Amino acid sequence: MEASINLGSRSGVPRLYHKKSRNGCLRCKQRRVKCDEVRPSCRSCSRHSVECVYPTRQQQQSASSKQPDRAETRPFILPAADANCPSRDSTHVQSSPGSGFVIPSPNPSNPAMHLDDSDSDVELPDNAWRRLWELRLLHNSQTWMKQPFLEPQEPETLHMWVEEVPNMAISFAQKQGRCGLLYIELAHSALHMWTRSTDKQERDELIKLQQTYQLMCSKQQRRDIDEIPNAGPKLLDYICFTALRIVAHSLALVQTLSLDPWEPPLQWLYMGHGAGSVFNKASKKLKAEHNSIIGKFVSHPPIMREPEDTVLTDYSPLAWLLDHPSHPTSIEARSDRELSDEGVRTVYEHALGYTCSVLNAIDRKEPQAAIARRLGGFAVWVPIEFSKFIEERRPRALVILAHFMSLWVDFENVWLIGKAGEWQIRCIYKILPVEWASKLDGLFVKFKH
Secondary structure, eight states, rough: OOOOOOSSSGGSBBBOOOOOOOOOOOHHHHHTTTOOOOOSOOHHHHHOOOOOOOOOOOHHHHHHHTOGGGGGGGBBOOOOOSOOOOTTOOOOEETTTTTOOOOOSSTTOOOOOOOOOTTSSOOOOOSSSHHHHHHHHHHHHTTSSSSSSSSOOOHHHIIIIIHHHHHHHHHHHHHHHOOOHHHHHHHHHHHHHHHHHHOHHHHHHHHHHHHHHHHHHHHHHHHHTTGGGGHHHHHHHHHHHHHHHHHHHHHHHHHGOOOBBBBBHHHHHHHHHHHHHHHHHHTTTTTGGOOOOHHHHHSSSOOOOSGTTTSSOOOOGGGGGSSSSOOOOOOOHHHGGGSSSHHHHHHHHHHHHHHHHHHHHHOOOOOOHHHHHHHHHHHHSSHHHHHHHHTTOOOOHHHHHHHHTTTTTTGGTTTTTTTHHHHHHHHHHSSHHHHHHHHGGGGGGGGGG
C-alpha cells in the first residue's frame, strides 16, 4: 500500500465548517447536523421517524460551562490522523489534540453515517491536498477495483463499469456540475482502499474521506431526483446509476458496522428501498429506443424484473423459520399472534422467497458477479416493512436476516462483502431470545475458524 499523504502541520489542514444551532435536539447534535429547533419534533427527527429529545436547561448550562473558546473549537475535516488508529472496540476517531472535533468511524461505538443525512452542510476545500487524494482514489478505482471478482466478468459488463460509468460521472461533473455519481465513486474507492490498507493513519484518513464523499453524494442525489419528472434520457440514466452505486456502497459498508453493540444493516436496507423507488420513477420515462446504459444493465443476467423471480419464489425450504421455536401447544407458541396479521406474514414470506431465489442461483452456479448483484437486490425487492421489523428487533425478522446473511459467508473473498455475513450472524445470535437462537445453530458450520 502506498504511503499515506502527509498533511503537514495543523495550520495547513483543510477545514469544514458546519452551520451551528445552539439549542438543537440531542440527535442532531450527535449527528453534527444543523437542527431547525422545531418542537416537539424537529424536521430531521420527524423525517427519520425517531424520538426527538431536547436537552434540559441544566444540560445546556453544563455544556456551555465546559465549552472552550470559540477559536479553539472550529471543526476540522480530514486532518492528519492520530498515530494510533482506533481498534474495532474503540469509540472515536479524534482529529487532532485539542481540536474538539470527533468524526465517527466504523467501530462498535459509532455507526457509520447515513446516506440520507443531506441536511449536513459538508464540502471539501479545493486545494492540492484534495486533488492528490482524488488522484489516488481515481487511480485505485481504475486499477485495483477494475476486477472485483475472482471470476472474470463478461467484456460488455466490464466495459460498462470501467469505461461508460466513469465517463458518465466525469462528463456530468464537468459539463453540468452534477457530481453525485463522481462523489459516490470516490467514496467507494476510499472504502475499498480502507479494506486493503494496513497503515493506521491512512485508514483513518480514508474512512473520513469515504464518509464525506458519501454525504456530498447524498445531497447532490436528492436534488437530481427532484428533477426526474422533467429529466431527459441521459439525466435519467445518470440518476439511476448513481442510485445503483449508492446501494452497492451501502452493501459494502455492512462490513464496517458496529459489532458491540450490534448495529443492523439498516442503511443498506433503506437505501435499497430508495433506489427501487428511483428505478420505478425513471423506468416510466425511459424507453427502449433511448438505448440507455441502465437499460443494458437490467437486461443483462441475472434478470430480476419480475416478482416471480425474486420475492415470490417458492420459500418452502425455509418455511420452518416462521414457526415459533417452542412446542405448538406451549403457552409461548399459542400466545404468539404475529403471523395472524396477513400483512406481516406477507413481508416475511417475501423475504424468505427472495432468500430462496438467491439459494437457487447459487445452486445453478451463477457467476460471482451475478450472485453479488442478487445479494444487493434483497434491499431493493424485499418490502420496507422488513427493515422496520429489523429495527424493532423482532425475532422472526432477525432469524430470516441471519439466514440471508449466511449466503454472504461463501463470498467473503469479494471485497464488497468481506466477513460481514459471519459478523452479522454472530451478533444476531447473541441478541436473540434463547429459544429463537436455536434456529441459527446450523449456520455456524460455514464459518472458517
